[in-house]
Each structure stands twice: as structure tokens, then as C-alpha cells.
Amino acid sequence: MEWVQTLAVILDSGVRLSIPLLCAAMAGLWSERAGVVDIGLEGKMLVAAFAAGVIAYQSGSAWAGLGAGMLAAILLSLVHGFAAITWRGNQIVSGVAINMLAAGLTVILGNAWYGQGGRTPSLEGAARFPDIALPFAAAARQSIPVIGTLYDEVVSGHAALVYLAFASVALTAFVLKRTRFGLRLRAVGENPAAVDTAGISVAGLRYAAVVICGALCGLGGTYLAVSQSAGFLPHMTAGKGFIALAAVIFANWRPVPALWACLLFGMLDAVAIRLQGVSLPGIGLVPVQAIQALPYLMTIILLAGFIGRSTPPKASGLPYVKER
Amino acid sequence: MTAAPITLPRWADAGLVPLVSVAAALVVAGLVVIGIGESPLEATALLLRGSLGSAEGLAFTLYYTTNFIFTGLAVAVAFHAGLFNIGGEGQATIAGIFAALACLWLAPLPGILLVPLAILAAAAGGALYGFIPGWLQATRGSHVVITTIMLNFIAATLLVYLLVEKIGKPGSMQPETPDFAKHAILTPMHQLLAPLGVTLPATPLNSAFLLALACLVAVWALIFRSRLGYAIRTTGANPRAAAYAGISPARITMVAMAISGALAGGLAVNEAMGVQHRLVLDFTGGYGFVGIAVALMGRGHPVGVALAAFLFGILYQGGAELSFDKPTITRDMVVVIGGVIILFAGALDGLFRRVVASGLRLGRVL
Structure with a gap:
């Protein structure tokens, strides 16, 4: 049963690696569905990481860190x-500025x-989030052969933020698809003039x-x-904000496909780490860099329309000018 | 706020607005300096002394200026065609790989052939890597911004792969190529000027600086004095009108991106052939992104790009000297200033035009 353990470890690390991607992808999705292109996801995550690190250290509370990170x-x-x-x-220029600002400011302040x-x-x-063991995880591992191990390793035993991140996908999908706010928000990304005519504030x-x-x-x-x-x-x-952007494009600006794209990119990362220096029969030494470049390459191929068709929100990137 | 665009006299548009936004950016930087408990006036004095106060400092400043001229021009040319090339880092990376391969493989050639060939190889590598997103936008409709971001990462991973697995120095733990042959490198400025009776201390400043100056003139001639430049500016102003005038926007997109990439390749020429004399990891060092600030500040005009590049040269060299004396103010300060300038001169252009317009109106009343 060693392969089950190996598989579980890779899947587990893939899940962990996909969490930042998942959060940033949902973030980008919200912004872009409303028509605001955001290539500053990377910078915002960096600033959040810094603020969270500082406040969690100063206060000794991981949750205070989360609050500070979100606020920043x-x-x-x-x-x-x-x-x-x-x-x-x-919006592109502004995004670039935010990325640079974040990269410089975090290092300066941290160093000072x-x-x-x-x-x-x-x-x-307490300054870090403890891992949460889901109910029956240990028992399932003992009694159910393959699924029990996977449940214990992959599904259970993550920090609270991991489950929060997955919840954010469900919430995003629900709010965007099923609520009035979500409908209006999507409309503002497709046809802001129509929303304005209906008497709702685009800004x-x-x-x-x-x-x-x-x-x-x-x-x-x-x-x-x-x-x-x-x-x-x-x-x-380290570019996770951009991989998240790639995931959003890959998923055609839809939450659930974005979840799969992030998990896929996270798994690729986990496999790349696992394959470092490993020689596979028939292939030889796998260049890890090739796997790392795969998300970017796949996005370019997708954007070029060689597989599927990408349809961004119609008004994305366009500032709205009210008619006079 | 009104939807009507704010009209300003030409001198105010080209000169005052960038100046005001840069001044505001420097004020923000000053606030950061105060925030970490240092005196901004003292920091400014140290910065200016370090960058302009000695021949050595000035030479270092001009060496950094060289990099910013190349990356600033790259962004500016694409701007004129209405394209936003944020792939300068990736294009310079590929240019570096091409230049290094030329220097290493063609080493038996004499220097008089090898150096121009290696520079051409760098330009070709950058042009190719700029052409790809241009071609994808022109024929497949994928936006250059997204593709150039993705291509930056692909170029970076390719460089790691090549340096670690293929062209790295045998037996070295550092991811870098073997040193280039002595005749494959660009002449340092202190050697170049020695026969003229000018004695300079040894600095990284090299003949790539002259190449950068030539590129400034060439880009000016290309954009404002040539048929192709006219086509590029027309496409940038209004692609539909350009198409009616018989200009193919698709072709211009590809050509402008290729030229832009070739100019970004100059960064690799200066760094690899002029300073490091080998190809190292991350030699692009963020210059490609600061180039966006340079182009925005310089309003896309070569004269403006030259001035903005010199300002960033001062900030880079002065910042390095400053961090010697004040370890809390690291080089990252320049990245912050670059970011704020991009924000102010680029994204918040409307706000600053409004500020300048009100200022002028007030001036007229008084």
C-alpha cells in the first residue's frame, strides 16, 4: 500500500500549494467580473502576507494576523x-504600480x-494556525483501506484557512450566480451602461x-x-498571483472551473517538487522547470484559442463614463 | 467630475504634468523615509552626493541609466502603437541567452566580428520574444499584456533550466555560464576614454552606453521621422482609421512588438557583455518593470525617456550609496519610487492633469 501513501502525500501537498492560488483566483474573478482588470493580485497578496506576518508576531494571534492581512x-x-x-x-498600469509598490515597501519596512x-x-x-483534524480521520485510516488514508491525509488535517478558501469558492459561485447583488455585479462587467440606466451605481x-x-x-x-x-x-x-490570473483565464472567469484550474496548478507544483532529481523509466531526468512553466504555457495556448475559446467579461478593462 | 478630457497647453502636458507627478512620488518616498525614522533631507543629500558628487558616482549613474534607456525605449515604442509591453524582463532574458550563446559558440571569431554579431543576436532574441505576443494578438486575439506576463515567467524558468542543466559553467555551484572570451566583451568606458586623455576610475560603465544613446536617436527618427513610425503612431491613435489609410494594424502590432523586444535586448547587452562578462541568473533585475515608469514619465518621447532614465540612474546609484550609510534605506526604495511614479504618472494621470489645470487657472487669476 505504499503507492497509496505516496499518492496521498502528493495530493496533500498539492492541496496546500493550491490554496494561495485559489484565494487569489477568486479575488481576481470578483474584480474582473465587475469589469476591473486586476494584475495586482500578486502585490496585494504580498502586502497581506507581510501585514499578517507582522501583526501575528506582534499580537501572538494568527487571527489578528488574518485581520491585518485582509485590511492591508x-x-x-x-x-x-x-x-x-x-x-x-x-487598469493595467495601476496593477503594475501596485505590484512594484508591494515588492519594494514590504522589504523596506520589514528590514527597517x-x-x-x-x-x-x-x-x-498561537501565532500560527493549527491543523484541524476532521472527525473520524484516524479511525477511517484504520478501517477503510484506500479512501481512509486519502481522507486522513488529503481532506483532513489542514489549517482553518484551507477550509475557508474552499468555502470562498462555494460562496463566490453562489453569490455571483444566485443573488441579486451577484447579478448586478456581473452586469456591471458586461454592460455598465445598462446597470446605470437601471439606477444602480456602477462605481x-x-x-x-x-x-x-x-x-x-x-x-x-x-x-x-x-x-x-x-x-x-x-x-x-513568487508569481502565485499571476498563476491565479492564469487560472481565472483558464476557467473562463467562472468560479468552479477556477477551483479545478487552481488544484491542477497546485498539483503540478507538488509533482514538480516530488520529481526534483528523480529519473523516470523511459523519460529520464524530468526537467522540473518544464513542469513549473506549464501553467503559463497552457494559458498562452488557451488564450490563443488553440483549445477552447476564452470570453472575458465584455466591459473588462474599460473605465465607465457616464453619459451626459 | 466631468467626462470631458482636460485640455492643457503642450508645454504643461509634456513638461509640467510629469514633473508634478514625479515630485508627488518623491514626497511619498520621503514619507516612507520618515516612517522608518530617517531624515529625508539627509537622505536626499547623501543620494545626490553618491550619484553625482564624483566621477566614479556619475559613471555608475550612467551605467544604470543605460539599462533604463533600453527598457524605457522598449516600453515607449510599444506605447506609440497602443500596446502595453510588460514583457521587457522576458525579452531581455531571451536576448541574454542569445547573446551568451553567440559569445560562447562564436568565440573563435575576432572581436570586431564577434561583438557586433553578439549584439545582433541579443536584438534578434529580444525581437523574437516580443514578436510572439505581437503575433498572438494580431492573429489570434490574445491580449499582449497577459501573454507577456506569462512569457516573462517562461523565459525565467528557461534561463534557470539552461544555466543549471545546459550552458552552466562546469563544476560551478553558481547558475552562470563560463566567462566570455576577452575579445567578446564591450570596452569599459575608462579604457575607451584613456586614449583621449580622460582618466576615469574603473566602473561598470561601458560602450553599451553609446549604443543606448544611438538607440535614443534611432527611436526618435523611427517614430517621428519615418513612414513606419507614422504608421505606428496612427495605429496607436486609432487602429480603425489606420486600416482605412491602408495601414495594416496587425502588421504594425507585430513589427512594433518586435522592435520593442529588440530594444529590451539592450539590457542584456549592457549587463551580460558589458558588466558581468557572463550570463547570470536574474540579470534583468527588475529593470524591465522600471522601464514602464521611465516610459510613462518620459511621455514616450526619447528626450523624456533619456531624462527619466537619468533620474532613475541617479536613484539607483544614489540609493546604493545611501544604503551604505543608512542600512535601513535599501535599494528597494527605488522600486517603491518606481511604483509610485507608475501610479501617479500613469494610472492617476487624470488626477494630476486636473491638478495642473487648476494650478494654471489659479495662476492666471492671480
Whole structure:
């Protein structure tokens, strides 16, 4: 039964690696469905990771860290909203600015405050999220052969944020698809003039979307600094915000397919780590970099329309100008 | 707020608005400096002394300026065609790989052939990697912004793979190529100027700086004085009108992206052939992204790009000196300033135009 254990370990690490992607992808989805293109997911997650690392260390509470992380990312989101919605600036330019701002500011402040080259001090005990064992996990492992092991390793035993991240997918899908707010929000991304004609504030809806986007980025960033690692490391997002963006495009701007895309990209990452230096029969040494580049490559191929067709929200990236 | 665009006199549009937004960005940076408990005035004095106060400092400043001219011009050319090329990092990476392969494989050639060939190889590599997203946008409709982001990561992983597995120095733990042959490198400026009686201390400044100046002139001639430049600007202003005028926007998209990529390749020429004399990991060092700030600040005009590149050169060199004296103010400060400039001069352009317009109106009343 050794293969079951190996499989379970890979799946487990894949789930963990996909969590930041998942949060950022949901964040991007909210923003983009409302017509605000966001390539600043990376920067917002980074700032959230930093704020969470600092506050979790200072307060000794992981939950306070989560609050700080979400707040920091929401603030940065509002900067993006101010530029993109209120001043109708170029959304791509604003996103690039936010990424640079985050990359520089986190290192400067971290270095000035703690003098460890931008790192925040290691978190211990209550400053990190403990793993939660789901009911019957140990018992299932004993009594049910394959499924029990998978349940114990893959489904059970994650930190609270992991389950929160999965819940955010369900919530996103439900709110966008089944509520009035969600319908209006999607309409604002497709045809803002129509929403305006109906007497609903375009700017208000877009700001709401941008704030939700910030909160979700905060969740992802906090997970990186407080759950996955024990503290903030400079540039720790390492392109995850962009892979999340790729996942959103891959999923055609829909929540549940985005979940699968994130899990797929997370699993690829886990496999890449596992295959480091391993020689497979018939293939030889697998270049790990090829697997790491796969999400980006797949997105380009998809965008080029060689597989399927990508249809972004119609008004995405366009500032709304009210008719006079 | 009104929907009507704010009209400003040309001098205010080209000069005052960027100046005001840069000044505001520097104020934000000053606030950060205060926030970490240092004096912004003292920091500014150290920064200026370190970057302009000595021949050595100035030479370092011009070496950084070289990088920013290349990446700023790359972004600017794409801007004129209405394209946003944020793939400068990736294009420079591929250019570096091409240049390194040329330097290593063609080493038996004499320097007079090898150096131009290696520079051409860099330009070709950058052009190819810029052409791909241009081609994808022109023929398949995928947006250059997203594809260039993805291509940046692909280029970075390719560089790691090649340096670790294929062209790395045998027996070295560092991911880097063997040193290039002595005749494959660009002449350092202090050697270049020595026969003229000018003595400079040894710095990384090399003949790539002259290449950058030539590129400034060439881009000016291309954009404002050539038929192709006219087609590029027309496409950028209004692709539909361009199509009516017999210009193919698809072709211009591909050509402009290729030129943009080739210019970004200059970064690899300066870093790999001029300074490091080998290809190292992450040699692009974020210059590609700061190039966006340079192009926005310079309003896409070569003169503006040159001035903005020099400003960032001062910030980079001065920032390095500053971090010696004040370890809390690291080089990352420049990244912050770059980000704020992109935000102010790019995304919040409307706000700053409004501010300048009100300022002018107030000036007229007084």
C-alpha cells in the first residue's frame, strides 16, 4: 500500500500549494467580473502576507494576523479602485504600480523594523494556525483501506484557512450566480451602461467588487505567511498571483472551473517538487522547470484559442463614463 | 467630475504634468523615509552626493541609466502603437541567452566580428520574444499584456533550466555560464576614454552606453521621422482609421512588438557583455518593470525617456550609496519610487492633469 501513501502525500501537498492560488483566483474573478482588470493580485497578496506576518508576531494571534492581512490588501485594492474607477486610469498600469509598490515597501519596512533582510520573525504557537483534524480521520485510516488514508491525509488535517478558501469558492459561485447583488455585479462587467440606466451605481458596485477582491487576496497572503510558512519572506508570493490570473483565464472567469484550474496548478507544483532529481523509466531526468512553466504555457495556448475559446467579461478593462 | 478630457497647453502636458507627478512620488518616498525614522533631507543629500558628487558616482549613474534607456525605449515604442509591453524582463532574458550563446559558440571569431554579431543576436532574441505576443494578438486575439506576463515567467524558468542543466559553467555551484572570451566583451568606458586623455576610475560603465544613446536617436527618427513610425503612431491613435489609410494594424502590432523586444535586448547587452562578462541568473533585475515608469514619465518621447532614465540612474546609484550609510534605506526604495511614479504618472494621470489645470487657472487669476 505504499503507492497509496505516496499518492496521498502528493495530493496533500498539492492541496496546500493550491490554496494561495485559489484565494487569489477568486479575488481576481470578483474584480474582473465587475469589469476591473486586476494584475495586482500578486502585490496585494504580498502586502497581506507581510501585514499578517507582522501583526501575528506582534499580537501572538494568527487571527489578528488574518485581520491585518485582509485590511492591508483591501487598502491596496482601494488604491487600485481609486485609480481605475474614480479617475478612470489605465487598469493595467495601476496593477503594475501596485505590484512594484508591494515588492519594494514590504522589504523596506520589514528590514527597517526587524533587520533580517526583510523577513519577519518566526511565528510560533498561537501565532500560527493549527491543523484541524476532521472527525473520524484516524479511525477511517484504520478501517477503510484506500479512501481512509486519502481522507486522513488529503481532506483532513489542514489549517482553518484551507477550509475557508474552499468555502470562498462555494460562496463566490453562489453569490455571483444566485443573488441579486451577484447579478448586478456581473452586469456591471458586461454592460455598465445598462446597470446605470437601471439606477444602480456602477462605481459603487465596482468598489464593492474591488474590496471583496482585496479581502480574498488578504486570505491568500495570510495563508502564505502565517500558515504555510512561519513568517513573511521577501517576494514570497513568487508569481502565485499571476498563476491565479492564469487560472481565472483558464476557467473562463467562472468560479468552479477556477477551483479545478487552481488544484491542477497546485498539483503540478507538488509533482514538480516530488520529481526534483528523480529519473523516470523511459523519460529520464524530468526537467522540473518544464513542469513549473506549464501553467503559463497552457494559458498562452488557451488564450490563443488553440483549445477552447476564452470570453472575458465584455466591459473588462474599460473605465465607465457616464453619459451626459 | 466631468467626462470631458482636460485640455492643457503642450508645454504643461509634456513638461509640467510629469514633473508634478514625479515630485508627488518623491514626497511619498520621503514619507516612507520618515516612517522608518530617517531624515529625508539627509537622505536626499547623501543620494545626490553618491550619484553625482564624483566621477566614479556619475559613471555608475550612467551605467544604470543605460539599462533604463533600453527598457524605457522598449516600453515607449510599444506605447506609440497602443500596446502595453510588460514583457521587457522576458525579452531581455531571451536576448541574454542569445547573446551568451553567440559569445560562447562564436568565440573563435575576432572581436570586431564577434561583438557586433553578439549584439545582433541579443536584438534578434529580444525581437523574437516580443514578436510572439505581437503575433498572438494580431492573429489570434490574445491580449499582449497577459501573454507577456506569462512569457516573462517562461523565459525565467528557461534561463534557470539552461544555466543549471545546459550552458552552466562546469563544476560551478553558481547558475552562470563560463566567462566570455576577452575579445567578446564591450570596452569599459575608462579604457575607451584613456586614449583621449580622460582618466576615469574603473566602473561598470561601458560602450553599451553609446549604443543606448544611438538607440535614443534611432527611436526618435523611427517614430517621428519615418513612414513606419507614422504608421505606428496612427495605429496607436486609432487602429480603425489606420486600416482605412491602408495601414495594416496587425502588421504594425507585430513589427512594433518586435522592435520593442529588440530594444529590451539592450539590457542584456549592457549587463551580460558589458558588466558581468557572463550570463547570470536574474540579470534583468527588475529593470524591465522600471522601464514602464521611465516610459510613462518620459511621455514616450526619447528626450523624456533619456531624462527619466537619468533620474532613475541617479536613484539607483544614489540609493546604493545611501544604503551604505543608512542600512535601513535599501535599494528597494527605488522600486517603491518606481511604483509610485507608475501610479501617479500613469494610472492617476487624470488626477494630476486636473491638478495642473487648476494650478494654471489659479495662476492666471492671480
